[in-house]
Amino acid sequence: MNKEEVKGLVRQWNNQRLREHIAGYLFILPNLLGVLFFIIVPLVFSFILIFMDWDYLKGLDGLSFTGFDNIILMFKDDYLLTSLKNNVIFTAVTVPASMALGLVVAVILNKHVYWRNVWRTLFFLPYVSSLVAISIVWSVIYNSSSGPLNSFLRSMGIQNPPGWLADPKWALFSIIIMVVWTYIGYTMVLYMAGLQGISKDLYEASEIDGAGAIHQFIKVTIPMLKPTSFLIAITLIISTFQVFAVVNVMTKGGPLNSTMVLSYHIYLQAFQHYKMGYAAAMSWFLFLIIFAVTLVQWRSQKKWQQHF
Numbered sequence: 001m002n003k004e005e006v007k008g009l010v011r012q013w014n015n016q017r018l019r020e021h022i023a024g025y026l027f028i029l030p031n032l033l034g035v036l037f038f039i040i041v042p043l044v045f046s047f048i049l050i051f052m053d054w055d056y057l058k059g060l061d062g063l064s065f066t067g068f069d070n071i072i073l074m075f076k077d078d079y080l081l082t083s084l085k086n087n088v089i090f091t092a093v094t095v096p097a098s099m100a101l102g103l104v105v106a107v108i109l110n111k112h113v114y115w116r117n118v119w120r121t122l123f124f125l126p127y128v129s130s131l132v133a134i135s136i137v138w139s140v141i142y143n144s145s146s147g148p149l150n151s152f153l154r155s156m157g158i159q160n161p162p163g164w165l166a167d168p169k170w171a172l173f174s175i176i177i178m179v180v181w182t183y184i185g186y187t188m189v190l191y192m193a194g195l196q197g198i199s200k201d202l203y204e205a206s207e208i209d210g211a212g213a214i215h216q217f218i219k220v221t222i223p224m225l226k227p228t229s230f231l232i233a234i235t236l237i238i239s240t241f242q243v244f245a246v247v248n249v250m251t252k253g254g255p256l257n258s259t260m261v262l263s264y265h266i267y268l269q270a271f272q273h274y275k276m277g278y279a280a281a282m283s284w285f286l287f288l289i290i291f292a293v294t295l296v297q298w299r300s301q302k303k304w305q306q307h308f
Helices: 003-049 056-062 068-074 080-112 116-128 133-141 148-155 171-196 202-207 211-223 226-241 246-249 262-271 274-300
Strands: 052-054 063-065
Touching: 003 052, 003 274, 052 226, 052 274, 056 063, 056 246, 068 274, 080 116, 080 226, 080 262, 116 171, 133 148, 133 171, 133 246, 171 226, 171 246, 202 211, 211 226, 226 274, 246 262
Parallel strands: none
Antiparallel strands: 052 063
16 A cells, blocks of 8 residues: 555545534534523623623613622622521521431331332422422412411411511521422432442441441441532532522512512512612622532532541
């Protein structure tokens, strides 16, 4: 084979690789365009809006530069502090409660329980159901005057049951109960998957050493589920810090801002008060909070994954 033939083969091989590359890029082009126009461009534009005031009803002509006014305004906004406090309470209660109850249900269903698949489906059903529909149903349940919950409490002899969503002291707690009930199915499924990966030899060895069921649960089950718990904690923290639909449907941030959270406060500033620049600044503030919490969790990942 002479040099010309070798060059021809190389050229043919290069052309074939080029066609394969072009075909590959064409296959991923729709997703690339979707990411570009629906994620990257809005992300960059929202960052620019931090330093702008935008009357979006006028289009791009409504943009005006305001410098750091939106950032300064955040430190003067009492509603932002209230929203942040409610968000922290909501996350601090919802995440541990959802994980604990989901783990208990997973351990019970992992044993020989009759109709285990049926129970697993029933527990998981609220998580995959429409959150808006669930919120409406729970709003009816929580109705302070004619709701079934207070009717039941009155039948039990409680003369003045809580006002639930109408009471500032109970409103946020009421939403937490509903969201925890929704998340139990999600945490249960992940914990059941984690339980399937625990070797039975560990339980047999601990049983030989005289460990009871509770001791096995504390010393074997919980340590071996640390990677699963780490995953669940991250996803739930991100989700609960962005809670919006439940508040929007059930309370609109009331009563007396007792259920006002960051996402709903951002929504109000953007689409009711038309302060799009300020809403963008708060959105990035929320992003930094979630990023910081996630970063701390990732830094502590090795400690979470130490089984013993």
